[in-house]
Amino acid sequence: MLKLQSVKVRLTLWYALVLSVFLAIFSFMMYAELARALYHDAEKNLAWxxxxxxxxxxxxxxKQTKLLQSLTRSPQESLKPFPPETEKIIKEVILEWERQELFLARSQHTLRVVDLSRQDIVSNLKEWEKEIIFPNFERDSYFMESGASYQTIHFKNKPFRLYYKMLRVGGYPVAVIQSAYALHETEKTLKQLGSMIAIGIPLAVLCACFAGWFLARRFFKPVDSMTREAKQITAAHLDSRLPRTYMGDEIDRLAETLNEMIDRLEHSTRAMREFSSDVSHELKTPLAIIRGELDLASRKTRSREEIDKMLLVISEETDEMIRLVNDLMILVRSDARQLRLDKQHLHLLEVLEPLVDRFQERSRQKGIRLIWNPSGNAVIEADEGHFKRVMNNLVDNALKFTDSGGEVTVSASTQNEMVIIEVKDSGIGITSENQPKIFMRFFRDEKARSREGSGLGLSIVKAICDAHAWQIGLESIPGQGTLIRIFIPASEVGAESE
Known part of the structure; x- marks a missing residue:
């Protein structure tokens, strides 16, 4: 059974309704115009x-001089019969004309000429037509005023259209010319046309419905295929794609758009799985260490010094987990565009100089030269906590991936009303194919996997820079080092001399 919820059914019904209305209006106009034309032609032929x-x-x-002289009469007597002598002349002239011309005899129309007393002078009425009762023209006020008139009568259930015209000579009426046209053939034609319309429109609409349903099924077949295929797509099976028609039409563009959306969902789902796996891996290590320390502590009695060492290890691993969770929270808020920024004016010298100094001891222990190279005392607008986190991650990364004897340089300068902060190292560098991935979460280059870290540092840097609408750039050559630049837009920059 067809369901009205189906677009195909609704489309077919609307198509049938519109077609029915159109055909009805067209048929009515055609019928009316044909009827008008037929009746008009009938009247035109009668008048002709x-x-x-x-x-x-x-x-x-x-041409009858004697007749013209006898026609003089008052208006009150205009429709009264003429004297017998005058009537005789009129009839003889009319009959003589018909004998010579045979106009009425040859005419396809019913014609007769009657005198003012309504007696036939000449006519071509045959058989039953002679029984037609013509109305009294004296009772037709329009005819009496204008001298011509149309009427419709019914005789033996057959309609006739009549035309009267006064025959005048010298301005005086002498006879009446009457013409009749049988309308039953015209009405029969119109009736047949009406029957054809009454039968044809429903049949045409029915055929159009079947054709519309067939075309709708054909055109919506790709949609049905897409629906069936879409039901098979789940979070566990995102490798399927909706079928396309490759016709460039709306349905094909819809399938293409939905496939692009599924691509994004597949990418997001894959990234989420990898993210969950990486988070589990990162949390598993400190938890395993904590569990191991607790197991060792529970096996035998430990001295106070050993317990303090175990607690220190547990505290360090707990701090590492807290740091990891905080990093993840920053990334989650960044994804949700809910990373809160408490912007304020910051003097780079006052912020970066103490920050670089805190890394000096670590750089000396690794045998790395850490250089702080400021240029002026620029003022920027930023969230102080997030800005320090960016710089901490960049400097920490640079020291982490630079070997002993290397060099790390932190600099800040102003160029073309832009503050440019650079962190450059002479470390292991990043291959060209991995550079586009370096800001992805938990991504670590093959050479970097042997070194400590979660792989979230640069992801957090990128998220904070995006939240501030800053640009970040990277240049790296494997074996020679990496340079990371942060560009702060001019609209957020001030300058202040030291």
Whole structure:
């Protein structure tokens, strides 16, 4: 059973409704125009036949001088019968004209000429047509005023259209010309047309519905295929894609858009799985260490010094987990665009100089030269805590991946109304194919896997820079080192001399 919820059904029904209305309006207009044209042609032919008779008889009668002299009469007597002598002349002229011309005999229309007493002078009525009762023209006020009139009568259940015209000679009426046209053939034609319309429109709409349903099924077949395929796509099976028609139409563009969305979902799901796996791995190590220390402490009695060492290890691993969780919270808030920034004006010398000094001891222990190279005392607008975290991560990363005897340089300068902060090292560097991935979460180059770290440092740097609308750039050559630059837009920069 067809369901109205189906787009195909609704589309077909709307198509049928619109087509029905259109066909009904068109048929009504066609029927009305045809009826008007047929009746107009009938009246036109009637008038033409009567006009021909009128012109011919006027020409003949005007030649009768004696007749014209006897026509003088008052307006009150205009429709009264003429004297017998005058009537005789009129009839003889009319009959003589018909014998010579045979106009009525040859005419396809029913014609007759009657005198003012409504007696036939000449006619071509045959058989039953002679029984047609013509209305009294004296009772037609329009005819009496204008001298011509149309009427419709019914005789033996057959409609006739009549046309009357007064035959005048010298301005005086002498006879009436009457013409009749049987309308039953016209009405029969119109009735047949009406029957054809009454039967044809429903049939046409029915056929159109079947055709519309067939076309709708054909056009929506790709949508049905997409629906079936979409039901098979789950979070565990995102490798399937919706079928495309490759016709460049709306349905094909919809499938293409949905496939792009599934691509993004697959990428996000894969990234989430990798993210969960990496988080589990990062948390597993400190938890295992804590569990091992607790197991050792529970096996035998330990001295106070040993317990203090175990607690120190547990505290350090707990701090590492807290740091990891805090890093993850920053990334989660950044993804949700909920990373809160408490912006304020910061003097780079006052912020970066103490920060670099805190890494001096670590750099000396590793045999690395840490250089602080400021240029002026620029003022920037930033969240102090997040800015320090960015610089801590960059300097920590540089020291982590630079071997003994290397060099790490931190510099800040102002160029073209932009503050540029650079952290450059002479470490192991990053291959060109891995450089686009370096800001991804938990990503670590093959050479970096042997060194400590979670792989979140640069991801956090990127998230904080994005939140501040700063740009970050990276240049690296394997075996020679890495340079990371942070560009602070001019709209957020001030300058202040030292």
């Amino acid at each position: 036949s009567v006009q021909k008779v009128d012109e011919a008889l006027q020409t003949k009668l005007k």
